Amino acid sequence: MxxxxxxxxxxxxxxxxxxxxxxxxxxxxxxxxxxxxxxxxxxxxxxKEQKNWLGQTKGKTEDxxxxxxxxxxxxxxxxxxxxxxxxxxxxxxxxxxxxxxxxxxxxxxxxxxxxxxxxxxxxxxxxxxxxxxxxxxxxxxxxxxxxxxxxxxxxxxxxxxxxxxxxxxxxxxxxxxxxxxxxxxxxxxxxxxxxxxxxxxxxxxxxxxxxxxxxxxxxxxxxxxxxxxxxxxxxxxxxxxxxxxxxxxxxxxxxxxxxxxxxxxxxxxxxxxxxxxxxxxxxxxxxxxPSVERVNPSDFLLDIANGIGSDESQRPEALKTALVAxxxxxxxxxxxxxxxxxxxxYNQSIESPGDSKHFGDWPTTWWQQFCVLLKRGLKQRRHDSFSGLKIGQIFVVSLLCGLLWWKTDLAHLQDQLGLLFFMTSFWGFFPLFQQIFTFPQERKMLEKERSSGMYRLSSYFMSRVVGDLPMELILPTIFLIITYWMAGLSPKPANFFLTLLILLVHVLVSGGLGLALGALVMDQKTATTLGSVIMLAFLLAGGFYVRHVPVFISWIKYISIGYYTYKLVILGQYTESEWYPCGEDGEMKCYVGDFEGIRHIGFHGGLVSAFALALMLVGYRVVAYIALMRIGKTKSG
Missing domain, CATH: 3.40.50.300 (P-loop containing nucleotide triphosphate hydrolases)
Structure with missing residues (x-):
């Protein structure tokens, strides 16, 4: 210049x-x-010292x-x-x-x-x-x-x-x-x-x-x-x-x-x-x-810093030591x-424009931060959340389920239970893997903006949770509207809306587990593997595949999202004293409560199941928030 x-x-x-x-x-x-x-x-x-091919660390950590x-x-x-x-x-x-x-x-x-x-x-x-x-x-x-x-x-x-x-x-x-x-x-x-x-x-x-x-x-x-x-x-x-x-x-x-x-x-x-x-x-x-007359100064300085001088006989380490001295x-x-x-x-007090006495520790209020972050998040994620691929996926699965379970009635009670179990499983995995990538993908942005003191973590977290609600709730609603009526489940409006409410809560709880895992691990591949293992453990230990689960592992069902949801959707569809055709020709009538696939689940404990899901709904998000608190923390600030 x-x-x-x-x-x-x-x-x-x-x-x-x-x-x-x-x-x-x-x-x-x-x-x-x-x-x-x-x-x-x-x-x-x-x-840490380098790991061997088994992933084990050799020796201890060193400074x-x-x-x-x-x-x-x-x-x-x-x-x-x-x-x-x-x-x-x-x-x-x-x-x-x-x-x-x-x-x-x-x-x-x-x-x-x-x-x-x-x-x-x-x-x-x-x-x-x-x-x-x-x-x-x-x-x-x-x-x-x-x-x-x-x-x-x-x-x-x-x-x-x-x-x-x-x-x-x-x-x-x-x-x-x-x-x-x-x-x-x-x-x-x-x-x-x-x-x-x-x-x-x-x-x-x-x-x-x-x-x-x-x-x-x-x-x-x-x-x-x-x-x-x-x-x-x-x-x-x-x-x-x-x-x-x-x-x-x-x-x-x-x-x-x-x-x-x-x-x-x-x-x-x-x-x-x-x-x-x-x-x-x-x-x-x-x-x-420098060994040549015209040289880029930065090239020469980098050579010197690497221990490369005009004297080729001098070892790099010796040159570096000499330069430090x-x-x-x-x-x-x-x-x-x-x-x-x-x-x-310049020995004066450092205060930012708009003294902290007026604005506290933050440039804007919590509500302003929430509104701006919510609007920004919706603009950014609308392309992913409302992508044609994702919506098409749900439509295809809904139609496929509706056709496979076309107009099943109480005469095919086992088939209906199969559909309810599939709904519980599918809407456990789908929202989990949608939400598990949330915080790992935004880690760099969150670190950058939190380190700058741009906003409170609570305003970011709430804007993220609220911003994801439309997609979390719209897709399962579309799925149930299509599948429920095609499959011939209970036509009473009360049963439909109760099933919808249970399904939506189930989706939010599964999504909350995904948020918690992503925030805890902050690595997409690890979080995905961990999420798969946990959801499979919930399904296997829930008593649907194995009736006589050993005592030492049966406790897993009590922390299983699917266990409580499946019980509630059954309660939302049937009553214990309801009749269904049974016998070889369907000429007999039996109580739904006595059906083999329902008897071991029972019609009791509905309030306990609802309370358990409500606790998980809040608890997983609290875990995610606490895990995020470490992001952007600095020693100086």
């Missing part, structure tokens, strides 16, 4: 800040400048130090770029600086200060964090994505219409007008380009006009022109008084010189911290010059002195 371009952008920044009538702009100055200091940061995690005493300072208006080979600790350091180290995942020591104060909720609200993997909903458009984010993250000092205008202004500022009505897309869904996705992710964070902005590999996978545009945006944001910290793998020389400061890491050790323009001179001064003797004191010299600057 030449001097004229710099002057043009600086003039534009001044014009924006001098004109209060202009809408939100990425050029607008940060509300509160924040100086970021990190001293002797050490991060240690516990890692692995990811960061080994990293120091640095970044001031408002500066961009710090962290370079280093894969596994050097860049992302771990960025996560620590952004206050996002998850509880229980490692031990973080050292001092990280924001205007000489520790991480707080005020800092959290003034921080933007862009992850390497863009966690975005594929079926939402660019504008919808940013509008929903604005409605959730901007405080109530903004009216709803102002929040929408702010989101639209960000679309324009980031050059996304051309694709504003295009869906984000995903792996198998065509949408915006990679560069546009990255700008949407950045837009979500700058909506709140952050004082601190962290980005993890913002140019990863992008072509040089798109990467240049992304870094230019970061440069503009920094010139607005923001503190910008980013990891970057291998920038071009053009991008390299746009960064104010460089931190070079090698296996968790800092080997350079200072101005980007001085990096090459520093290594030359300590005896490590040289850093400590030549640069470390300067970095520490620079941090001490800033102790009196």
């Amino acid at each position: 030449d001097d004229q371009e710099v002057m043009d952008i600086e003039a534009q920044i001044e014009n924006v800040n001098d004109d209060p009538t202009l809408p939100f702009s990425i050029f607008k100055k940060a509300n509160l400048p924040i100086i970021l200091k990190f001293e002797n940061v050490v991060y240690t995690v516990k890692v 692995k130090t990811i960061l080994k005493g990293v120091n640095g300072i970044v001031k408002p208006g500066e961009i710090l770029a962290m370079l280093g080979p894969s596994g050097s600790g860049k992302t771990s350091l960025l996560t620590a600086l952004g206050g996002r180290v998850s509880e229980g995942k490692g031990k973080l020591t050292g001092n990280i200060a924001y205007n000489n104060k520790p991480f707080s909720k005020g800092v959290k609200r003034a921080t933007g964090f862009v992850t390497q993997d863009d966690a975005l909903y594929p079926h939402l458009t660019v504008t919808e994505t940013l509008v929903f984010t604005a409605l959730l993250r901007l405080p109530n000092s903004f009216k709803k219409q102002d929040k929408i205008k702010q989101a639209e202004a960000v679309v324009t500022e980031l050059g996304l007008d051309r694709c504003k009505n295009t869906i984000i897309g995903g792996l198998f869904l065509r949408g915006v380009s990679g560069g546009e996705r990255k700008r949407v992710s950045i837009g979500q964070e700058i909506l709140i006009n952050p004082s601190l902005l962290f980005l993890d590999e913002p140019t990863s996978g992008l072509d040089s022109t798109t990467a240049q545009r992304i870094v230019s945006i970061l440069w503009e944001l920094a010139r607005g008084g923001r503190t910008v910290v980013t990891t970057i793998h291998q920038p071009s020389s053009r991008l390299f010189y746009m960064f104010d400061k460089i931190l070079l890491l090698s296996e968790g050790n800092p080997i350079y911290f200072g101005l980007g323009s001085n990096a090459m001179d520093y290594f030359s001064s300590v005896g490590y010059s 040289v850093y400590k003797s030549n640069l470390l004191d300067n970095v520490i002195n620079d941090m001490k010299g800033q102790d009196d600057h």
Whole structure:
């Protein structure tokens, strides 16, 4: 970027800040400048040794130090770029600086200060964090994505219409007008380009006009022109008084010189911290010059960090050790002195716009969060929930059941019981596997948004549960309407509606079990296997296949969803004193209560079964909620 371009952008920044009538702009100055200091940061995690072919862990867990005493300072208006080979600790350091180290995942020591104060909720609200993997909903458009984010993250000092205008202004500022009505897309869904996705992710964070902005590999996978545009945006944001910290793998020389400061890491050790323009001179001064005259600085620095120097006879490990020692003797004191010299600057209280006294710990109320999340969820999931494939599947199964059990009556009581048992089994498995993927699929999004303090977990959970109700209840209703009348079950309206009520409760309970398993395991394959085993155990131990179940395993039926549901649907269809044709020619009449397939179930205990299902309906969802509480929890926030 030449001097004229710099002057043009600086003039534009001044014009924006001098004109209060202009809408939100990425050029607008940060509300509160924040100086970021990190001293002797050490991060240690516990890692397990490799597993053998049986999946058994060899030996015990051991401590692995990811960061080994990293120091640095970044001031408002500066961009710090962290370079280093894969596994050097860049992302771990960025996560620590952004206050996002998850509880229980490692031990973080050292001092990280924001205007000489520790991480707080005020800092959290003034921080933007862009992850390497863009966690975005594929079926939402660019504008919808940013509008929903604005409605959730901007405080109530903004009216709803102002929040929408702010989101639209960000679309324009980031050059996304051309694709504003295009869906984000995903792996198998065509949408915006990679560069546009990255700008949407950045837009979500700058909506709140952050004082601190962290980005993890913002140019990863992008072509040089798109990467240049992304870094230019970061440069503009920094010139607005923001503190910008980013990891970057291998920038071009053009991008390299746009960064104010460089931190070079090698296996968790800092080997350079200072101005980007001085990096090459520093290594030359300590005896490590590039072997060719013209070289991309980042290529040279990565070679050095990997232990590859101009002297091919020197072993990589020896070179890395020497560089760490040289850093400590030549640069470390300067970095520490620079941090001490800033102790009196920016030493002020950090509060987000819209003081927490007015808005508590959250930018919006619980009800606002619930409504926005519900609307966003319905827009995103309507394509999956009301897909033709899923609806067609239910129609086919309903018609097939109706034809197989066509006009069965009490003369074929065993066949009717077979249909009721199939209904219980099918609507146990179907909702379970629909809901079991819910939270594993949304884990990245939930972690990202919860770490940003965007909403309460309770508002998210309730919006998810309520948003799934239409599909959970509509499909089994369609199934029963078709199958019930085709199969010739009891024609009394009371029997039909009672059966429908029992079936819907059964579906909600099975779906709740799926939510709980998904939230507990958070792995789709494992959760699916576990769900299959549990539902099969419920069916086998329920007494339908084996009448004389051994005592030591018979207890399983008392926690079986199907056991209670099957009992209730029988109670909903028949009475104990009802007659049915029996005998070889059907000339005799027998009591339904004496039928072999019903007698062992009995007509007693209906209230107990209803209470058990009601308890499961609530209990499974409580388990799911408690399991989700660990998502997005950080040590600093």
